[in-house]
Amino acid sequence: xxxxxxxxxxxxxxxxxxxxxxxxxxxxxxxxxxxxxxxxxxxxxxxxxxxxxxxxxxxxxxxxxxxxxxxxxxxxxxxxxxxxxxxxxxxxxxxxxxxxxx
Numbered sequence: 001x002x003x004x005x006x007x008x009x010x011x012x013x014x015x016x017x018x019x020x021x022x023x024x025x026x027x028x029x030x031x032x033x034x035x036x037x038x039x040x041x042x043x044x045x046x047x048x049x050x051x052x053x054x055x056x057x058x059x060x061x062x063x064x065x066x067x068x069x070x071x072x073x074x075x076x077x078x079x080x081x082x083x084x085x086x087x088x089x090x091x092x093x094x095x096x097x098x099x100x101x102x
Contacts, residue, residue, distance in 0.1 A: 042096045045089075045093050045096065046093065046096050046097050048093060050090055050093060050094050050097070053086055053087060053089055053090025053093060054087070054090060056086055057082070057083040057086040057087050057090070058083075060079055060080075060082040060083050060086065061080070061083050063079055064076045064077075064079045064080035064082075067079065068080075
């Protein structure tokens with residue numbers, strides 16, 4: 001009977017022995033590539049600092065709070081929906097900076 005591979009017996013994914021280095025998958029088909037416009041947008045947005053997205057999101061929350069206290073509820077709620085998408089754009093921006101445009 002064959003002995004199992006010792007690495008297969010390792011069940012702790014946090015151990016040093018189970019560390020696996022992954023490489024990004026190459027783009028095999030042309031339709032999976034990015035357009036020139038997408039690359040241009042990603043290159044330009046990578047120039048924006050990551051903290052600016054956080055500051056703008058906190059700023060919109062502050063403006064929303066002030067408008068709510070002033071009794072302008074409809075505008076306050078509209079602006080209050082902005083922080084989520086702004087923070088999501090910040091995460092996307094950070095990913096593009098870290099991994100580059102694919």
